[in-house]
Amino acid sequence: MNKNNDSNSSNHVILRVQNVHKSYNGVEVLKGISFIMNKGETKVIIGPSGTGKSTLLMCINRLVEVDSGKIFLEDDEITSAKNVHKIRQEIGFVFQHFNLFEHLNVLDNVRLGLIKVKKMNKEEATNIALKELERVGLKNKIDLYPAQLSGGQKQRVAIARALAMNPKLMLFDEPTSALDPELIGEVLGVMIELAKSGMTMLCVTHELGFARAVADEIIFMEGGVIVEQDPPQVIFNNPKKERTKEFLNKLTKLYGKEENQ
Amino acid sequence: MESLQIVINSIPYLLKGTVVTLELAFFSIVLGFMVAIFVSIGQLYGSKFVQTFFLLYERILRSLPELVILFLIFYGLPIIGIRLNPLVASIIGLGLRSSAYQSQIFRGAISSLPKGQVDAAYSLGMTKFQTFFNVIFPQAMRISLSGWTNEAAVVLKDTSLAYSLGVIELLRQGTYIIAVTNKPLLIYVICGLIYFALTFSLSKGLGYVEKKLAIPGYEVRRG
Numbered sequence: 001m002n003k004n005n006d007s008n009s010s011n012h013v014i015l016r017v018q019n020v021h022k023s024y025n026g027v028e029v030l031k032g033i034s035f036i037m038n039k040g041e042t043k044v045i046i047g048p049s050g051t052g053k054s055t056l057l058m059c060i061n062r063l064v065e066v067d068s069g070k071i072f073l074e075d076d077e078i079t080s081a082k083n084v085h086k087i088r089q090e091i092g093f094v095f096q097h098f099n100l101f102e103h104l105n106v107l108d109n110v111r112l113g114l115i116k117v118k119k120m121n122k123e124e125a126t127n128i129a130l131k132e133l134e135r136v137g138l139k140n141k142i143d144l145y146p147a148q149l150s151g152g153q154k155q156r157v158a159i160a161r162a163l164a165m166n167p168k169l170m171l172f173d174e175p176t177s178a179l180d181p182e183l184i185g186e187v188l189g190v191m192i193e194l195a196k197s198g199m200t201m202l203c204v205t206h207e208l209g210f211a212r213a214v215a216d217e218i219i220f221m222e223g224g225v226i227v228e229q230d231p232p233q234v235i236f237n238n239p240k241k242e243r244t245k246e247f248l249n250k251l252t253k254l255y256g257k258e259e260n261q
Numbered sequence: 262m263e264s265l266q267i268v269i270n271s272i273p274y275l276l277k278g279t280v281v282t283l284e285l286a287f288f289s290i291v292l293g294f295m296v297a298i299f300v301s302i303g304q305l306y307g308s309k310f311v312q313t314f315f316l317l318y319e320r321i322l323r324s325l326p327e328l329v330i331l332f333l334i335f336y337g338l339p340i341i342g343i344r345l346n347p348l349v350a351s352i353i354g355l356g357l358r359s360s361a362y363q364s365q366i367f368r369g370a371i372s373s374l375p376k377g378q379v380d381a382a383y384s385l386g387m388t389k390f391q392t393f394f395n396v397i398f399p400q401a402m403r404i405s406l407s408g409w410t411n412e413a414a415v416v417l418k419d420t421s422l423a424y425s426l427g428v429i430e431l432l433r434q435g436t437y438i439i440a441v442t443n444k445p446l447l448i449y450v451i452c453g454l455i456y457f458a459l460t461f462s463l464s465k466g467l468g469y470v471e472k473k474l475a476i477p478g479y480e481v482r483r484g
Contacts, residue, residue, distance in 0.1 A: 061384055063380055085386045085387070085388055089385070091384070093380075093381075093384035097375075098377075099377035099380060100378075101381070101382075101396055102476055102479070103399050103400045103476050112385070112395060113385035117385055117386040117387055144477070145476055145478045145479075146478070147477065147479050148477055161385070162384070165385060
């Protein structure tokens with residue numbers, strides 16, 4: 001189950017979050033969050049809504065600025081970096097609502113960042129884009145526009161768009177929450193492949209099957225703090241905190257028992 | 262028969278006037294467009310001061326009758342030493358007034374775009390500038406097009422106000438012909454028909470552009 005016990009990857013820290021605080025209008029959403037992620041690890045964040053999970057992800061690529069605390073990407077401090085654009089290039093972000101560029105076709109959605117941000121020429125960018133689109137199984141849809149795609153296809157394009165930038169870390173913010181149930185599988189399939197290929201991934205999701213299959217650790221957040229942070233076996237079978245157990249029970253009732261137990 | 266002869270004789274003069282009308286319309290719309298882009302961006306993204314400035318600019322121009330704007334520019338500016346010929350004064354007057362209206366079309370279109378796409382562009386490492394020109398602007402222009410077509414038609418028809426500054430455009434050519442022929446109904450009907458034809462073609466043409474630029478999956482279905 002744990003895919004990252006390979007010798008060289010286990011100690012290379014990609015992301016270090018240190019005591020991050022964030023308030024909105026006097027309400028503290030993040031009350032001192034700390035954790036680290038090693039290269040190749042997949043961590044899943046679960047927790048009730050309004051707990052600051054999305055805010056945490058957005059702080060990591062600085063779509064939201066932290067109030068205090070530090071976040072490091074490898075050795076670079078993200079939170080104080082002057083060139084925020086450079087930082088964001090290295091972190092892929094997948095949104096709940098896909099956020100594809102509606103006026104561009106699939107290929108251009110994936111190429112745009114390469115051409116405008118990485119200043120690649122069109123040919124080079126096209127090659128990379130096609131490679132990533134193949135990876136998410138959409139190489140035959142490159143001429144279609146977002147409005148012509150299903151939700152699952154949109155999200156896979158969004159994943160390809162993020163991957164094309166060759167990020168060190170991928171953040172997923174409830175990538176399947178806006179999808180019809182029968183479309184969730186295709187997106188999770190891509191994410192599972194990605195995790196297995198060694199990408200470092202931090203996912204906010206309530207897909208427990210996914211967590212069970214690929215997560216190295218599950219972070220249970222509630223009320224702006226990390227309540228428990230343990231490998232899936234521990235969290236699912238033997239949670240240390242009563243609150244974790246309660247929440248998981250609720251989730252299981254809502255989504256049904258996992259089949260692949 | 263006599264009327265037909267008058268019509269045939271008038272056509273060259275009316276066409277000459279029509280060319281001036283088109284010139285007026287074209288340059289006013291283009292001037293209005295360029296200024297409107299600045300005004301809408303200023304209102305949306307500017308500092309408090311810039312926002313207030315452009316808000317005042319827009320409110321004032323939208324509150325004054327077009328004729329007052331034209332008279333202010335043509336008769337008012339010479340007092341501070343700026344003397345413009347009637348054609349230029351008309352273009353500036355029509356253009357600036359239109360910029361106030363166009364700016365609101367653009368502002369509405371820009372603010373109607375979902376914020377998520379901006380986040381997505383930022384998350385790829387795009388700057389504010391890159392995001393605006395590659396993501397926001399192309400989509401906002403498409404959304405603006407139907408409202409903008411309307412505004413362009415208004416400017417085209419309002420070029421007739423340049424008559425009052427002595428610009429020899431379509432309406433004034435018509436009036437000259439009436440002075441000679443004494444056929445006001447006939448000539449004004451012809452002028453009206455020419456305005457109709459121009460406005461109709463403009464709307465049709467821009468409607469075609471709108472269709473062409475429509476994002477697949479979002480086409481407006483026309484009966």
